[in-house]
Amino acid sequence: MTETPDWIAVDWGTSNVRAWAMTAQGTVLDEAASDKGMGKLAPAEFEPALLDLIGGWGDGPRRVVACGMVGARQGWTEAPYARVPGHPLPTGLTMAPTTTPGLSFGIIPGLCQNDPADVMRGEETKVAGFLALNPGWDGTLLLPGTHPKWISVSAGEIVAFRTSLTGEVFAALSGHTVLRHSVATEQWDDEAFLGGVAEGLARPEALMNRLFAIRAESLLKGLQPSAAKARLSGLLIGADLAGARGWWLGARVALMGAGDLMDTWRAALQAQGVAPEEADATQATLAGLTEAWRRSQ
């Protein structure tokens, strides 16, 4: 990189951190990443970790705009939640304390919802970026992940949102219950997945029993690990779809994410007759960080 960045975009999550050297026009000059996520750092360790990451990007003034768990209570400094309904970037940045001359580090606040109680940190930036890239878009944004988020967007604002524990429930049940004996495989059975989705959606009240039935079918009927794993995922995503019915039924839906989870959720939605639009999560994050940087000028 020969050019000095005008500012630096940072997405600092629980497990990883990514940084981009940016021009004022929003062009990416360079990027860097490390596994020094928020979960591994004490407050005093954030600044050194950042400097390790962006050290090669010149030594002039460095203005950073960041989103994600870096602003959590356990992060670098707490960026108090703003409240929905409202714009995804309703307030200014929360500045973290820095000791390096010329370095400023502004954190985009997360959003909270009072009733039902809910929180997000990082997703508000993706929504802001998605809306910057798709002005006037109304509908439901679905962000798959450990904690899938359904986000209702209208007139450039977040109306309401709904987070579920679905992805983390899948990981906990796969790894830490008797089901681990039944689902130990990297393979995936599409048909078993869709069967699980249909069952979870039609009979969410049967979930506690249908989970055990995966084990019973392994023992009695030789249910294959690929089918057991995919059915477990399907049952949980089906249960999530059942609770979120009002968010997707007859609605315009856009999926925003990356990788296999996009395929999984797309298949689950398509089986219900929903043809989701799709958006790239990294693009949206960068666009949202850029939007926050512009607003801070």
Place this chain on the structure above:
Amino acid sequence: MTETPDWIAVDWGTSNVRAWAMTAQGTVLDEAASDKGMGKLAPAEFEPALLDLIGGWGDGPRRVVACGMVGARQGWTEAPYARVPGHPLPTGLTMAPTTTPGLSFGIIPGLCQNDPADVMRGEETKVAGFLALNPGWDGTLLLPGTHPKWISVSAGEIVAFRTSLTGEVFAALSGHTVLRHSVATEQWDDEAFLGGVAEGLARPEALMNRLFAIRAESLLKGLQPSAAKARLSGLLIGADLAGARGWWLGARVALMGAGDLMDTWRAALQAQGVAPEEADATQATLAGLTEAWRRSQ
């Protein structure tokens, strides 16, 4: 113990093993227990573990009748499942291979159900014992535990049964998801538990979201760990009750178990207007093992 037992009763589960020195009349002369559960033993290690446990009970012929996971595929020897509907002890014992002169070890087979697929190992003995102690009892037996079992009993037979993963889901979510930060306490909030039961029962389809909401309420509203933990348990038990509605609504219900879990499930059932009868699990196990021993004479 001065008297030599006529036979020995053994309840060999995944985590623990208990043994009782018995007279032909079903009187307990002595008892012993260890933590050498099935999960810790290779097939060849069962006989030495047994001899450690019952070594003090004379050296004449020793006839053992056992129930539980000792008869699983990973146990001492597999005792193939018998099928419901039918008597809880429909077949003879499966004999494990032994090398000690005079030692015989008979295992009570577990039961399976074809559709919906389900299995039990050990609970069939409790049901047999409960019916021996309560001849002619008809209704639903509920055995709380890691895998709660709803067992429909009529005319001395098991008509059908339904196992759920509820207890293990609670442990996995408490220990291995973001909820662990919210539920880390030994305290318990009865009101929060019953609120969770009501919510899980009324809206089982909302579960994936209500689980995350526990975390959100901890962050936003200072939800106390005792309330968070009890609500988590309540939501899961409520979801179980929702799926098992036909098993308890308007039915005669008996709870069979021990300890805190009995209080938990009793409270959940009472809140739905069900006044469950209660039975002691150890008593029922012993009565069931005695019944199996009599039948094997």
